[in-house]
Amino acid sequence: MRIALDVMGGDHAPGPIVKGAVEATRDQPGLTVVLVGPTERIEAELTQFPEADRDRLPIVEASEFITMEDKPVEALRRKRDNSIAKCWGLMARGEVKAVVSAGNTGAMVAAGLMNAKMYLPGIRRPGIAAIFPSHQGPIVIMDVGANLAAKPEDLYQYGVMGAIYSEHVLGVTAPRIGLLNIGSEEGKGNELVRAAFTLFQQSHLANRFVGHVEGRDLYEGHARVVVCEGFVGNVLLKAGEGAVEFLFSVLNQDFAQLSTALPGDLGLQLRDRLRCIKTRFEYQEFGGAPLLGIQGACIICHGSSGDRAIHNALRVAATMAEVKLNELILDALADSPAQPSHADANPVPLGSDPNPA
Amino acid sequence: MRIALDVMGGDHAPGPIVKGAVEATRDQPGLTVVLVGPTERIEAELTQFPEADRDRLPIVEASEFITMEDKPVEALRRKRDNSIAKCWGLMARGEVKAVVSAGNTGAMVAAGLMNAKMYLPGIRRPGIAAIFPSHQGPIVIMDVGANLAAKPEDLYQYGVMGAIYSEHVLGVTAPRIGLLNIGSEEGKGNELVRAAFTLFQQSHLANRFVGHVEGRDLYEGHARVVVCEGFVGNVLLKAGEGAVEFLFSVLNQDFAQLSTALPGDLGLQLRDRLRCIKTRFEYQEFGGAPLLGIQGACIICHGSSGDRAIHNALRVAATMAEVKLNELILDALADSPAQPSHADANPVPLGSDPNPA
CATH class of the missing domain: 3.40.718.10 (Isopropylmalate Dehydrogenase)
Structure with missing residues (x-):
């Protein structure tokens, strides 16, 4: 099980975020956490955990990150190499089963929902x-x-x-x-x-x-x-x-x-x-708030998350993948009386600018 | 200053409601509280307060009352002699400056808003x-x-x-x-x-x-x-x-x-x-929640109100009238950039049935 973690997300990033990943991999032998962020800073944090199983803590470089104050959609466009978009990219290519971030909620949702291919078939609009x-x-x-x-x-x-x-x-x-x-x-x-x-x-x-x-x-x-x-x-x-x-x-x-x-x-x-x-x-x-209705799994953690919250979120994300939550959702929707259309062409995710210039 | 009080409103009515009225008249020499409800029950409650100034606690008979479980609009129609409508009637005729109830919120609002004449001029929709x-x-x-x-x-x-x-x-x-x-x-x-x-x-x-x-x-x-x-x-x-x-x-x-x-x-x-x-x-x-934007003053108290809450609500209602709150509102609206139309013909107050048969 591989999960991408936005190392730069959250008020206390990257310290407790990396620590949470180290603890999660220690507790769950089958888990690999892909650390997405600036390689140097991540390496520096990892030196504090010499016992960490580095094979299960690979790094994917992301030189930029979106702050809590950034306007989500604007920041996603401007900061091309940001850690949140990188996490979603890994999931879109099937390289990870889930993404976890304690960063800008609007950006986390927008990064996923801007790509209509990431919607679960039959789901009109994902929800948190x-x-x-x-x-x-x-x-x-x-x-x-x-x-x-x-x-x-x-x-x-x-x-x-x-x-x-x-x-x-x-x-x-x-x-x-x-x-x-x-x-x-x-x-x-x-x-x-x-x-x-x-x-x-x-x-x-x-x-x-x-x-x-x-x-x-x-x-x-x-x-x-x-x-x-x-x-x-x-x-x-x-x-x-x-x-x-x-x-x-x-x-x-x-x-x-x-x-x-x-x-x-x-x-x-x-x-x-x-x-x-x-x-x-x-x-x-x-363990954070899941964004449901997408291909894969996504957990949005509170901005103030510490290592324990990140650890829990990684555990929950792994569970979502293990129980095949999306297959269960698709089965249940097949019984639905509603006539769900595919995702609208222009979803309005949290924090996006609905009136772009 | 005369205020109408719905004696039958609230989970603990009429005991603490009458008590609150007695206390309010004792504390505020200029206050008269019109007790609206079944005369016999009110008289029975008042015997517990021999010291009460009965001249400032007149009774207006209302043989029916609306329960918390009643559907507001339906109940207002069916129970013609209910205490809430009686309170509003007194205010519409200028016999009291304010109404107070701890009863069914939906009925309290609907009774006021069904009569568009009770809207303050220029106010589109009153609010709580x-x-x-x-x-x-x-x-x-x-x-x-x-x-x-x-x-x-x-x-x-x-x-x-x-x-x-x-x-x-x-x-x-x-x-x-x-x-x-x-x-x-x-x-x-x-x-x-x-x-x-x-x-x-x-x-x-x-x-x-x-x-x-x-x-x-x-x-x-x-x-x-x-x-x-x-x-x-x-x-x-x-x-x-x-x-x-x-x-x-x-x-x-x-x-x-x-x-x-x-x-x-x-x-x-x-x-x-x-x-x-x-x-x-x-x-x-x-002291409860005021319904603002109406002719007069209206305070809606919590269903669990005791005598202290009613006492406070009567005090606040009196203050609203004394400071001439509505004149202040009308002055402020005159400076408004909005173009307020008069109240819609069919307001949809809280709890009313928006799809009447």
């Missing part, structure tokens, strides 16, 4: 699945921003793909599917969700479809796959992240005062707990 | 403003679900109204306005936000407009008014609520174990803190 925690375990929210012009058929396909990911990668048995809406009764919401509701009801997934799910009920986990349009999903994802940060900063501030009054190491214990609980709400655990 | 906490203090998010078919002009008007609410009710000096988006650079997002961006830039609010705000940055409070389309706003509101519930349930569970090991009353102290911090994230504090 984010993994949220819930009382029942991880839930899949899809799409969180790859597609800002979703049609009802897209939402249906997100349900199909999200359920397969939930079952075969996250290990959830017969995951139930819900449609994110602003009320739980039938007939609620905007045109998009009402039409998608009907599609689900008429599909072979009808018995797994639990109908509308409100934001408030997400964390109950009654639906393990929650489908939504990309703009809403992206707001949900980022606001969730912001809320957790805010809440824990308030808690930390408050408990800092309390913990000084505690005897022995209880104060320390308290703050350790808090840190530990916060981790459960963070991205690292779930 | 929700108050979120942030590092800088309360922020206004608008719209959170009154309008599911927002146009760029609506978002602009939400900015105008939200800023006036922030300044004159929440006491924020020259609040900055942001547009909720999935990226912070210009040109990001869907057509709606891109068009709204231009409207803000060309308006007299340009110097207060900070551009796009991502979900992640909401809680930083750099923008004290964040404008969005109703579906997104509603998801944001409810998901935020769900996240806080989920997070505190995890914290409670974890700390319950820790706190038994703490000496003295430290365990109790710890859990009290946690409860106290949670309160800061809850709705009660902010």
Whole structure:
């Protein structure tokens, strides 16, 4: 199993990115991680891991990289030798089974979606699945921003793909599917969700479809796959992240005062707990967000990813390839009531300029 | 100042609702709260408050009420003598300056918006403003679900109204306005936000407009008014609520174990803190969500509102009338670059059936 890793992606690149690759190859004997980035910097990082199996950590030179601040489509055009495009190139030529990056999400999605040959046959628009925690375990929210012009058929396909990911990668048995809406009764919401509701009801997934799910009920986990349009999903994802940060900063501030009054190491214990609980709400655990509906596999990691997040992402990417996720998706789509057309000629991926000059 | 209160609205009605009214009249000598609901039940509740100034707590009989499970528009038609419609009727006839309810949000909005005469002149579509906490203090998010078919002009008007609410009710000096988006650079997002961006830039609010705000940055409070389309706003509101519930349930569970090991009353102290911090994230504090853009004032309280939330909502409603919020809004709109048309003939309020048989 070969996976391409964008060594220059992420706030802390390249150090923890290379470290994550070294750890992943150590844990998974069948795994080769192709390190894509500036050879010299990668070599320098690798000297810190003399025990690394260098045969399974080949380097592919990419002299440029796209920053978090770069405009995705513009940067992909301007920086011809960038690490993200190189990763996708390797996958397009069949040299790797998956690509992983903690870099510019818009560029990562655009690099894949600009090449319509990379779409899985029958998939109208690929989508990003984010993994949220819930009382029942991880839930899949899809799409969180790859597609800002979703049609009802897209939402249906997100349900199909999200359920397969939930079952075969996250290990959830017969995951139930819900449609994110602003009320739980039938007939609620905007045109998009009402039409998608009907599609689900008429599909072979009808018995797994639990109908509308409100934001408030997400964390109950009654639906393990929650489908939504990309703009809403992206707001949900980022606001969730912001809320957790805010809440824990308030808690930390408050408990800092309390913990000084505690005897022995209880104060320390308290703050350790808090840190530990916060981790459960963070991205690292779930190994990043997969872009589903493409030929191969693609995992987009959070910009702040450390070595553990990269390690997890590589493990998840390998699993996606091993379980033959795309074949499962194609089988499921064959049963679909929707009439999926091939990818539009001009997809509008996240962050692309929809009004190019 | 007379305000109509839906005594039958909310999960705990009528007990805490009546109590909140009694407390509000006690604290605000100039306030009269018209209690709208079944006279007998209200009288029964009032016997618990012998000290209450009954002259400032008149009753208006409403024999029916709309439940949380009722379909709003259908219920408004079927239950002719319901307390929500009665409240709005009082305001339409000028007998009260404001209406307050913790009942069915969809019915509360629909009852107001079905009567186009209740729209403030020049306002295309009224919107609900929700108050979120942030590092800088309360922020206004608008719209959170009154309008599911927002146009760029609506978002602009939400900015105008939200800023006036922030300044004159929440006491924020020259609040900055942001547009909720999935990226912070210009040109990001869907057509709606891109068009709204231009409207803000060309308006007299340009110097207060900070551009796009991502979900992640909401809680930083750099923008004290964040404008969005109703579906997104509603998801944001409810998901935020769900996240806080989920997070505190995890914290409670974890700390319950820790706190038994703490000496003295430290365990109790710890859990009290946690409860106290949670309160800061809850709705009660902010006195409910105002529906802005209507003749008069309307506050929609959370379904779980207790007497404190109702008390706060009545105080806020009184403030809205006292500061002449609507006159301020009309003045600000006169400076608007947008060409607001009058309310559409067929508004689609939250929860209404957009495809009536």
